[in-house]
Amino acid sequence: MDDTQSGAAVHAEPALAEYEESFAATIARDQRVEPRDWMPDGYRKTLIRQIAQHAHSEIIGMQPEGDWITRAPSLRRKAILFAKVQDEAGHGLYLYSAAETLGVDRDDLTTRLIEGRQKYSSIFNYPTPTFADVGVIGWFVDGAAICNQVPLCRSSYGPYARAMVRICKEESFHQRQGYELLMTMMRGTEAQRAMVQDAVDRWWWPSLMMFGPPDGNSPNSAASMAWKIKRHSNDELRRRFVDMTVPQAQKLGVTLPDPELRWNEAEGRHDFGTPDWDELTRVITGDGPCNEERVRRRREAHEEGAWVREAAAAHAAKQAARTREGAAA
Ligand code: FAQ
Numbered sequence: 001m002d003d004t005q006s007g008a009a010v011h012a013e014p015a016l017a018e019y020e021e022s023f024a025a026t027i028a029r030d031q032r033v034e035p036r037d038w039m040p041d042g043y044r045k046t047l048i049r050q051i052a053q054h055a056h057s058e059i060i061g062m063q064p065e066g067d068w069i070t071r072a073p074s075l076r077r078k079a080i081l082f083a084k085v086q087d088e089a090g091h092g093l094y095l096y097s098a099a100e101t102l103g104v105d106r107d108d109l110t111t112r113l114i115e116g117r118q119k120y121s122s123i124f125n126y127p128t129p130t131f132a133d134v135g136v137i138g139w140f141v142d143g144a145a146i147c148n149q150v151p152l153c154r155s156s157y158g159p160y161a162r163a164m165v166r167i168c169k170e171e172s173f174h175q176r177q178g179y180e181l182l183m184t185m186m187r188g189t190e191a192q193r194a195m196v197q198d199a200v201d202r203w204w205w206p207s208l209m210m211f212g213p214p215d216g217n218s219p220n221s222a223a224s225m226a227w228k229i230k231r232h233s234n235d236e237l238r239r240r241f242v243d244m245t246v247p248q249a250q251k252l253g254v255t256l257p258d259p260e261l262r263w264n265e266a267e268g269r270h271d272f273g274t275p276d277w278d279e280l281t282r283v284i285t286g287d288g289p290c291n292e293e294r295v296r297r298r299r300e301a302h303e304e305g306a307w308v309r310e311a312a313a314a315h316a317a318k319q320a321a322r323t324r325e326g327a328a329a
Helices: 003-028 041-060 062-066 075-100 106-114 132-149 158-186 190-209 221-226 234-252 277-284 291-304 306-328
Strands: 262-264 269-271
Touching (some): 041 106, 062 291, 158 190
Antiparallel strands (some): 262 269
Protein backbone atom coordinates (compact mmCIF):
# COMPACT_ATOMS: atom_id res chain seq x y z
CA MET A 1 0.00 0.00 0.00
CA ASP A 2 1.47 3.42 -0.90
CA ASP A 3 1.14 6.61 1.14
CA THR A 4 -1.77 7.99 -0.84
CA GLN A 5 -3.82 4.80 -0.35
CA SER A 6 -3.16 4.65 3.38
CA GLY A 7 -4.04 8.36 3.64
CA ALA A 8 -7.37 7.70 1.93
CA ALA A 9 -8.10 4.79 4.26
CA VAL A 10 -7.36 6.88 7.35
CA HIS A 11 -9.57 9.66 5.97
CA ALA A 12 -12.56 7.32 5.27
CA GLU A 13 -13.16 6.42 8.92
CA PRO A 14 -13.84 9.88 10.34
CA ALA A 15 -16.19 10.53 7.39
CA LEU A 16 -18.36 7.56 8.33
CA ALA A 17 -18.28 8.58 11.98
CA GLU A 18 -19.43 12.04 10.96
CA TYR A 19 -22.34 10.60 9.02
CA GLU A 20 -23.30 8.44 11.97
CA GLU A 21 -23.09 11.40 14.30
CA SER A 22 -25.25 13.55 12.07
CA PHE A 23 -27.85 10.74 11.74
CA ALA A 24 -27.90 10.24 15.53
CA ALA A 25 -28.32 13.99 16.04
CA THR A 26 -31.25 14.09 13.59
CA ILE A 27 -32.97 11.29 15.54
CA ALA A 28 -32.18 12.87 18.91
CA ARG A 29 -33.65 16.22 17.79
CA ASP A 30 -36.80 14.45 16.56
CA GLN A 31 -36.16 15.67 13.05
CA ARG A 32 -37.01 13.67 9.95
CA VAL A 33 -34.60 11.50 8.00
CA GLU A 34 -35.17 12.07 4.28
CA PRO A 35 -34.38 9.77 1.31
CA ARG A 36 -31.17 11.57 0.30
CA ASP A 37 -29.75 11.58 3.84
CA TRP A 38 -27.16 9.04 4.88
CA MET A 39 -28.67 6.32 7.07
CA PRO A 40 -27.29 3.13 8.67
CA ASP A 41 -27.92 -0.07 6.72
CA GLY A 42 -29.93 -1.53 9.60
CA TYR A 43 -32.24 1.51 9.63
CA ARG A 44 -32.82 1.24 5.87
CA LYS A 45 -33.43 -2.53 6.07
CA THR A 46 -35.84 -2.21 8.99
CA LEU A 47 -37.82 0.46 7.18
CA ILE A 48 -37.98 -1.54 3.96
CA ARG A 49 -39.16 -4.59 5.92
CA GLN A 50 -41.82 -2.73 7.89
CA ILE A 51 -43.09 -0.48 5.07
CA ALA A 52 -43.22 -3.37 2.58
CA GLN A 53 -45.11 -5.57 5.07
CA HIS A 54 -47.43 -2.69 5.74
CA ALA A 55 -48.05 -2.09 2.01
CA HIS A 56 -48.66 -5.81 1.42
CA SER A 57 -51.14 -5.82 4.33
CA GLU A 58 -53.16 -3.02 2.78
CA ILE A 59 -53.32 -4.82 -0.57
CA ILE A 60 -54.03 -8.32 0.78
CA GLY A 61 -56.39 -6.64 3.26
CA MET A 62 -58.70 -5.75 0.37
CA GLN A 63 -59.66 -9.40 -0.04
CA PRO A 64 -61.65 -10.31 3.12
CA GLU A 65 -64.03 -7.36 2.77
CA GLY A 66 -63.82 -7.26 -1.04
CA ASP A 67 -65.60 -10.62 -1.01
CA TRP A 68 -68.74 -8.77 0.18
CA ILE A 69 -68.86 -6.04 -2.49
CA THR A 70 -71.12 -8.06 -4.80
CA ARG A 71 -73.26 -9.25 -1.87
CA ALA A 72 -73.69 -6.03 0.14
CA PRO A 73 -77.33 -5.80 1.34
CA SER A 74 -78.06 -2.34 -0.13
CA LEU A 75 -76.73 0.19 -2.63
CA ARG A 76 -75.62 2.43 0.24
CA ARG A 77 -73.64 -0.36 1.93
CA LYS A 78 -72.13 -1.35 -1.42
CA ALA A 79 -70.99 2.22 -2.16
CA ILE A 80 -69.43 2.58 1.31
CA LEU A 81 -67.66 -0.75 1.08
CA PHE A 82 -66.40 -0.01 -2.44
CA ALA A 83 -64.96 3.30 -1.26
CA LYS A 84 -63.28 1.67 1.73
CA VAL A 85 -61.69 -1.14 -0.26
CA GLN A 86 -60.47 1.37 -2.85
CA ASP A 87 -58.93 3.43 -0.05
CA GLU A 88 -56.93 0.36 1.05
CA ALA A 89 -55.55 0.05 -2.49
CA GLY A 90 -54.52 3.71 -2.28
CA HIS A 91 -52.79 3.10 1.07
CA GLY A 92 -50.84 0.24 -0.48
CA LEU A 93 -49.71 2.52 -3.30
CA TYR A 94 -48.53 5.35 -1.00
CA LEU A 95 -46.64 2.80 1.06
CA TYR A 96 -44.97 1.11 -1.93
CA SER A 97 -43.94 4.61 -3.06
CA ALA A 98 -42.49 5.33 0.39
CA ALA A 99 -40.58 2.01 0.22
CA GLU A 100 -39.22 2.93 -3.23
CA THR A 101 -37.59 6.05 -1.77
CA LEU A 102 -35.32 3.60 0.09
CA GLY A 103 -33.99 2.13 -3.15
CA VAL A 104 -36.20 -0.93 -3.59
CA ASP A 105 -38.47 -1.70 -6.50
CA ARG A 106 -42.22 -2.22 -6.08
CA ASP A 107 -42.24 -5.08 -8.59
CA ASP A 108 -39.58 -6.86 -6.61
CA LEU A 109 -41.52 -6.35 -3.36
CA THR A 110 -44.63 -7.83 -4.97
CA THR A 111 -42.60 -10.83 -6.15
CA ARG A 112 -41.29 -11.32 -2.61
CA LEU A 113 -44.87 -11.27 -1.30
CA ILE A 114 -46.28 -13.76 -3.78
CA GLU A 115 -43.31 -16.07 -3.33
CA GLY A 116 -43.89 -16.02 0.44
CA ARG A 117 -40.59 -14.26 1.18
CA GLN A 118 -42.21 -11.22 2.79
CA LYS A 119 -44.93 -11.06 5.40
CA TYR A 120 -48.27 -9.26 5.64
CA SER A 121 -50.52 -8.78 8.65
CA SER A 122 -51.81 -11.97 10.27
CA ILE A 123 -55.29 -10.47 10.57
CA PHE A 124 -56.09 -10.84 6.88
CA ASN A 125 -55.83 -14.62 7.04
CA TYR A 126 -59.22 -15.02 8.73
CA PRO A 127 -62.48 -15.63 6.80
CA THR A 128 -65.47 -13.29 6.47
CA PRO A 129 -68.51 -15.61 6.45
CA THR A 130 -71.17 -12.95 7.28
CA PHE A 131 -71.80 -9.28 6.54
CA ALA A 132 -71.26 -8.50 10.24
CA ASP A 133 -67.59 -9.31 9.58
CA VAL A 134 -67.44 -6.18 7.42
CA GLY A 135 -68.61 -4.09 10.39
CA VAL A 136 -66.30 -5.80 12.86
CA ILE A 137 -63.28 -5.41 10.56
CA GLY A 138 -64.01 -1.69 10.37
CA TRP A 139 -64.45 -1.39 14.13
CA PHE A 140 -61.66 -3.70 15.37
CA VAL A 141 -59.15 -3.97 12.53
CA ASP A 142 -59.26 -0.34 11.42
CA GLY A 143 -59.45 0.65 15.11
CA ALA A 144 -56.30 -1.36 15.82
CA ALA A 145 -54.69 0.09 12.69
CA ILE A 146 -55.42 3.61 14.00
CA CYS A 147 -53.88 2.85 17.42
CA ASN A 148 -50.78 1.44 15.75
CA GLN A 149 -50.49 3.98 12.95
CA VAL A 150 -51.24 7.36 14.53
CA PRO A 151 -47.86 7.22 16.32
CA LEU A 152 -46.27 6.28 12.97
CA CYS A 153 -47.22 9.77 11.72
CA ARG A 154 -44.29 10.82 13.96
CA SER A 155 -42.00 8.10 12.66
CA SER A 156 -38.46 9.33 12.00
CA TYR A 157 -38.50 8.53 8.27
CA GLY A 158 -40.14 11.43 6.41
CA PRO A 159 -41.88 9.66 3.50
CA TYR A 160 -43.36 6.98 5.80
CA ALA A 161 -44.55 9.50 8.38
CA ARG A 162 -46.16 11.72 5.71
CA ALA A 163 -47.91 8.76 4.05
CA MET A 164 -49.33 7.79 7.44
CA VAL A 165 -51.07 11.16 7.93
CA ARG A 166 -53.48 10.66 5.07
CA ILE A 167 -53.83 6.94 5.73
CA CYS A 168 -54.88 7.58 9.33
CA LYS A 169 -57.52 10.09 8.28
CA GLU A 170 -59.02 7.51 5.98
CA GLU A 171 -58.77 4.70 8.56
CA SER A 172 -60.79 6.87 10.89
CA PHE A 173 -63.65 6.99 8.37
CA HIS A 174 -63.29 3.23 7.97
CA GLN A 175 -63.64 2.64 11.67
CA ARG A 176 -66.73 4.81 11.91
CA GLN A 177 -68.45 3.13 8.97
CA GLY A 178 -67.84 -0.25 10.66
CA TYR A 179 -69.22 0.89 13.99
CA GLU A 180 -72.23 2.54 12.33
CA LEU A 181 -72.98 -0.66 10.41
CA LEU A 182 -72.85 -2.65 13.66
CA MET A 183 -75.09 -0.13 15.47
CA THR A 184 -77.65 -0.58 12.69
CA MET A 185 -77.47 -4.36 12.95
CA MET A 186 -77.78 -4.21 16.75
CA ARG A 187 -81.00 -2.22 16.33
CA GLY A 188 -82.31 -4.92 13.97
CA THR A 189 -83.51 -8.47 14.60
CA GLU A 190 -82.35 -11.03 17.15
CA ALA A 191 -80.63 -12.92 14.32
CA GLN A 192 -78.71 -9.77 13.32
CA ARG A 193 -77.58 -9.17 16.90
CA ALA A 194 -76.39 -12.77 17.14
CA MET A 195 -74.50 -12.32 13.89
CA VAL A 196 -72.68 -9.28 15.32
CA GLN A 197 -71.80 -11.11 18.55
CA ASP A 198 -70.50 -14.09 16.57
CA ALA A 199 -68.25 -11.84 14.47
CA VAL A 200 -66.99 -10.07 17.63
CA ASP A 201 -66.15 -13.47 19.16
CA ARG A 202 -64.16 -14.50 16.09
CA TRP A 203 -62.25 -11.24 15.51
CA TRP A 204 -61.36 -10.10 19.04
CA TRP A 205 -58.28 -12.23 19.68
CA PRO A 206 -56.85 -12.01 16.14
CA SER A 207 -57.25 -8.20 16.43
CA LEU A 208 -55.16 -8.17 19.62
CA MET A 209 -52.53 -10.23 17.78
CA MET A 210 -52.25 -7.58 15.05
CA PHE A 211 -50.03 -5.57 17.40
CA GLY A 212 -47.36 -8.25 17.16
CA PRO A 213 -45.78 -10.63 19.67
CA PRO A 214 -45.45 -9.60 23.34
CA ASP A 215 -42.62 -7.18 24.08
CA GLY A 216 -40.38 -9.89 25.52
CA ASN A 217 -40.56 -11.73 22.21
CA SER A 218 -40.34 -8.84 19.75
CA PRO A 219 -36.83 -8.95 18.25
CA ASN A 220 -37.20 -5.79 16.15
CA SER A 221 -38.64 -3.45 18.77
CA ALA A 222 -35.49 -2.30 20.55
CA ALA A 223 -33.74 -1.02 17.42
CA SER A 224 -36.97 0.31 15.88
CA MET A 225 -37.73 2.31 19.01
CA ALA A 226 -34.19 3.61 19.37
CA TRP A 227 -34.41 4.83 15.75
CA LYS A 228 -37.89 6.26 16.48
CA ILE A 229 -39.44 4.28 13.65
CA LYS A 230 -41.78 2.76 16.24
CA ARG A 231 -42.79 5.13 19.03
CA HIS A 232 -44.48 2.63 21.35
CA SER A 233 -44.04 -1.05 22.13
CA ASN A 234 -46.41 -3.75 20.85
CA ASP A 235 -47.88 -4.35 24.33
CA GLU A 236 -48.39 -0.66 25.02
CA LEU A 237 -50.41 -0.20 21.82
CA ARG A 238 -52.37 -3.40 22.47
CA ARG A 239 -53.35 -2.03 25.91
CA ARG A 240 -54.45 1.27 24.37
CA PHE A 241 -56.64 -0.60 21.91
CA VAL A 242 -58.32 -2.58 24.69
CA ASP A 243 -58.94 0.58 26.75
CA MET A 244 -60.38 2.34 23.71
CA THR A 245 -62.61 -0.57 22.63
CA VAL A 246 -64.19 -1.72 25.90
CA PRO A 247 -66.52 1.31 26.30
CA GLN A 248 -67.43 1.11 22.62
CA ALA A 249 -68.43 -2.55 23.10
CA GLN A 250 -70.59 -1.59 26.10
CA LYS A 251 -72.34 1.10 24.09
CA LEU A 252 -72.92 -1.29 21.23
CA GLY A 253 -74.28 -3.99 23.56
CA VAL A 254 -71.85 -6.80 22.72
CA THR A 255 -69.63 -8.88 25.01
CA LEU A 256 -65.91 -9.11 24.36
CA PRO A 257 -64.95 -12.81 24.61
CA ASP A 258 -62.43 -12.53 27.45
CA PRO A 259 -63.42 -13.68 30.97
CA GLU A 260 -60.29 -11.99 32.39
CA LEU A 261 -61.20 -8.56 31.03
CA ARG A 262 -61.83 -6.08 33.84
CA TRP A 263 -61.06 -2.50 34.87
CA ASN A 264 -57.98 -2.15 37.07
CA GLU A 265 -58.71 0.86 39.26
CA ALA A 266 -55.18 1.10 40.68
CA GLU A 267 -53.52 1.12 37.28
CA GLY A 268 -56.21 3.12 35.51
CA ARG A 269 -56.49 0.62 32.67
CA HIS A 270 -58.01 -2.75 31.80
CA ASP A 271 -56.52 -6.12 32.65
CA PHE A 272 -57.10 -8.70 29.96
CA GLY A 273 -56.28 -12.29 29.01
CA THR A 274 -53.35 -13.56 26.97
CA PRO A 275 -53.81 -14.11 23.26
CA ASP A 276 -52.85 -17.52 21.88
CA TRP A 277 -49.33 -16.70 20.75
CA ASP A 278 -48.93 -20.12 19.14
CA GLU A 279 -51.82 -19.23 16.87
CA LEU A 280 -50.09 -15.97 15.90
CA THR A 281 -46.90 -17.89 15.06
CA ARG A 282 -48.85 -20.37 12.95
CA VAL A 283 -50.69 -17.64 11.05
CA ILE A 284 -47.53 -15.58 10.46
CA THR A 285 -45.70 -18.61 9.16
CA GLY A 286 -48.36 -19.41 6.57
CA ASP A 287 -50.64 -21.81 8.43
CA GLY A 288 -53.69 -19.63 9.10
CA PRO A 289 -57.22 -20.38 7.87
CA CYS A 290 -56.90 -18.37 4.63
CA ASN A 291 -53.16 -17.81 3.99
CA GLU A 292 -53.02 -20.00 0.94
CA GLU A 293 -56.10 -18.46 -0.68
CA ARG A 294 -54.98 -14.87 0.02
CA VAL A 295 -51.56 -15.32 -1.57
CA ARG A 296 -52.91 -17.37 -4.48
CA ARG A 297 -55.46 -14.67 -5.32
CA ARG A 298 -52.80 -11.97 -5.08
CA ARG A 299 -50.58 -13.97 -7.43
CA GLU A 300 -53.43 -14.49 -9.91
CA ALA A 301 -54.35 -10.78 -9.85
CA HIS A 302 -50.71 -9.89 -10.47
CA GLU A 303 -50.46 -12.28 -13.41
CA GLU A 304 -53.78 -11.17 -14.86
CA GLY A 305 -52.63 -7.55 -14.61
CA ALA A 306 -49.42 -8.14 -16.59
CA TRP A 307 -50.96 -6.71 -19.78
CA VAL A 308 -51.87 -3.48 -17.97
CA ARG A 309 -48.29 -3.01 -16.76
CA GLU A 310 -46.96 -3.77 -20.26
CA ALA A 311 -49.42 -1.34 -21.88
CA ALA A 312 -48.56 1.40 -19.35
CA ALA A 313 -44.82 0.89 -19.95
CA ALA A 314 -45.31 0.97 -23.75
CA HIS A 315 -47.39 4.15 -23.43
CA ALA A 316 -44.78 5.82 -21.22
CA ALA A 317 -42.00 4.85 -23.70
CA LYS A 318 -44.02 6.31 -26.58
CA GLN A 319 -44.63 9.56 -24.68
CA ALA A 320 -40.92 9.83 -23.81
CA ALA A 321 -39.93 9.25 -27.46
CA ARG A 322 -42.40 11.97 -28.58
CA THR A 323 -40.97 14.39 -26.02
CA ARG A 324 -37.43 13.63 -27.25
CA GLU A 325 -38.48 14.10 -30.90
CA GLY A 326 -40.16 17.39 -30.00
CA ALA A 327 -37.03 18.62 -28.22
CA ALA A 328 -34.81 17.61 -31.18
CA ALA A 329 -37.04 19.31 -33.82
N1 FAQ B 1 -48.72 -10.21 11.34
O1 FAQ B 1 -40.22 -7.84 16.28
P1 FAQ B 1 -41.66 -7.67 15.95
C1 FAQ B 1 -54.34 -2.38 8.25
C2 FAQ B 1 -43.75 -10.23 12.50
S1 FAQ B 1 -52.68 -2.47 7.99
C3 FAQ B 1 -47.69 -10.68 10.62
O2 FAQ B 1 -42.56 -7.18 17.01
P2 FAQ B 1 -42.01 -5.25 14.40
C4 FAQ B 1 -55.18 -1.49 7.38
C5 FAQ B 1 -42.81 -9.06 12.29
O3 FAQ B 1 -42.96 -8.54 11.00
C6 FAQ B 1 -52.09 -3.71 9.10
N2 FAQ B 1 -46.40 -10.58 11.04
O4 FAQ B 1 -41.78 -6.82 14.61
C7 FAQ B 1 -56.37 -2.21 6.91
C8 FAQ B 1 -41.48 -9.72 12.54
O5 FAQ B 1 -41.11 -10.52 11.42
P3 FAQ B 1 -39.75 -10.28 10.56
C9 FAQ B 1 -50.62 -3.79 9.03
C10 FAQ B 1 -46.19 -9.99 12.23
O6 FAQ B 1 -41.94 -4.97 12.97
C11 FAQ B 1 -57.49 -2.34 7.70
C12 FAQ B 1 -41.80 -10.71 13.65
O7 FAQ B 1 -43.18 -10.97 13.57
N3 FAQ B 1 -50.05 -2.76 9.84
O8 FAQ B 1 -54.76 -3.04 9.12
C13 FAQ B 1 -47.23 -9.48 13.02
O9 FAQ B 1 -41.12 -4.48 15.29
C14 FAQ B 1 -58.63 -3.03 7.25
C15 FAQ B 1 -41.41 -10.20 15.02
O10 FAQ B 1 -42.23 -9.07 15.43
C16 FAQ B 1 -48.74 -2.49 9.81
O11 FAQ B 1 -48.00 -3.12 9.08
C17 FAQ B 1 -48.53 -9.61 12.54
N4 FAQ B 1 -49.60 -9.17 13.22
O12 FAQ B 1 -43.51 -5.00 14.93
C18 FAQ B 1 -56.38 -2.75 5.63
C19 FAQ B 1 -48.28 -1.36 10.68
N5 FAQ B 1 -46.70 -8.95 14.14
O13 FAQ B 1 -40.05 -9.17 9.64
C20 FAQ B 1 -57.54 -3.44 5.15
C21 FAQ B 1 -46.80 -1.13 10.63
C22 FAQ B 1 -45.36 -9.14 14.07
O14 FAQ B 1 -38.68 -9.91 11.55
C23 FAQ B 1 -58.66 -3.57 5.97
N6 FAQ B 1 -46.06 -2.18 11.25
N7 FAQ B 1 -45.07 -9.78 12.92
O15 FAQ B 1 -39.53 -11.56 9.85
C24 FAQ B 1 -45.74 -2.24 12.58
O16 FAQ B 1 -46.14 -1.39 13.36
C25 FAQ B 1 -44.86 -3.37 13.05
O17 FAQ B 1 -44.23 -3.93 11.94
C26 FAQ B 1 -45.62 -4.47 13.86
C27 FAQ B 1 -44.61 -5.56 14.23
C28 FAQ B 1 -46.19 -3.88 15.14
C29 FAQ B 1 -46.73 -5.10 13.04
